[in-house]
Structures are given as C-alpha cells and as structure tokens.
Amino acid sequence: MGLPIVYVDLDGVLAKFPENLDEIDISISDECRQWCNETGKHHSDFEGIFSTLKAMDGADEAIHRLMQKFDVYLLSTAPWANTSSWSEKRIWVEQHLPSLPKKKLILAHNKSLVRGSYLIDDRSKNGASEFGIHEGQEWIHFGSTEFPDWESVLEYLEC
Ligand SMILES: [Mg+2]
Numbered sequence: 001m002g003l004p005i006v007y008v009d010l011d012g013v014l015a016k017f018p019e020n021l022d023e024i025d026i027s028i029s030d031e032c033r034q035w036c037n038e039t040g041k042h043h044s045d046f047e048g049i050f051s052t053l054k055a056m057d058g059a060d061e062a063i064h065r066l067m068q069k070f071d072v073y074l075l076s077t078a079p080w081a082n083t084s085s086w087s088e089k090r091i092w093v094e095q096h097l098p099s100l101p102k103k104k105l106i107l108a109h110n111k112s113l114v115r116g117s118y119l120i121d122d123r124s125k126n127g128a129s130e131f132g133i134h135e136g137q138e139w140i141h142f143g144s145t146e147f148p149d150w151e152s153v154l155e156y157l158e159c
Contacts, residue, residue: 001118005116006066009123010089010118012122013142014063014074014097015053018043027054053140055096064099067159074105075119077126082091104125118136120153 011017018024021033021043032046043049066072074093077087084108093105111119112130115137121128122142132139140147140156147153 010076
C-alpha cells in the first residue's frame with residue numbers, strides 16, 4: 001500500500017477565482033465584462049479567464065507539505081461550456097504548482113466517485129460533500145470556520 005490519497009480542489013483552494021467582475025485580472029477585465037453583458041453568461045464561462053488566476057497564499061508550499069504524508073491529486077471541475085478552461089487548468093497547474101509531479105490533475109463533475117482519504121474543497125457542489133459519506137473518507141471544508149486557511153488544514157492533517 002502506498003501513501004493515503006488526498007484530493008485538493010483548485011478554485012478557491014489553490015487558485016484565487018474572482019468572485020465578481022471587479023476582481024477579474026486587468027488583462028482581460030474589459031473584454032470579459034463586455035462579453036458577460038452581451039451574452040448574459042457568468043464570467044467562469046469566459047475563455048481565457050482560468051489562465052489569469054493567481055495562486056492562493058501558500059499554495060505550492062501546501063502541496064509540498066502534503067506530499068510528505070500523502071499521495072496528492074488535484075480534483076477540479078472545469079466549466080462544461082468553457083472548453084478552453086480544461087487546457088488552461090492543465091497549464092496553470094504546471095506554472096503555479098511546481099512541487100506537484102505531472103499527471104496529478106483530475107477534472108470531474110462528480111467528486112464523490114473517486115476513492116481516497118481526504119478531499120480539501122471550498123464548496124459542497126459537484127459531489128464534494130458526498131465524498132465524505134463513504135467510509136474512511138472525509139471532506140475538509142476549506143474556508144469554513146473550522147478550516148479557514150491552509151495553515152489550519154495542514155495542522156489538522158499533521159503536515
Ligand atoms: Mg472550489
């Protein structure tokens with residue numbers, strides 16, 4: 001048996017995803033705002049937006065520390081309609097998480113189907129909350145009162 005598996009979400013956990021149009025990176029903000037207004041769609045469907053995301057504070061360091069005790073995978077949902085987001089996430093991981101080996105990114109719309117010990121995720125959607133229903137598995141709700149930041153998560157996992 002290898003190390004226990006921990007899955008880590010991307011947006012809101014390792015990558016700063018803009019909550020609203022005012023937080024979008026300056027390089028695409030005008031174009032994205034115009035596109036949202038014209039189409040009525042959410043900014044997460046704007047092609048190119050995922051390339052502009054900044055890493056959360058301590059993101060790569062957290063991955064590095066987790067890797068001492070766990071087999072670390074990223075488990076993220078890419079917007080279905082935003083097809084370029086799938087490759088943008090693949091490139092983002094390589095650029096912003098140099099500690100993580102290749103081929104550790106899983107894109108899924110149902111996060112409860114994978115097996116492992118922990119899922120660190122800021123939202124309950126896309127099967128995240130159901131992940132913890134399975135025996136021996138636990139959803140760590142990043143950003144909650146119990147786990148407000150990376151330090152609290154790493155302390156809990158004794159990393
Ligand atoms: Mg998230």
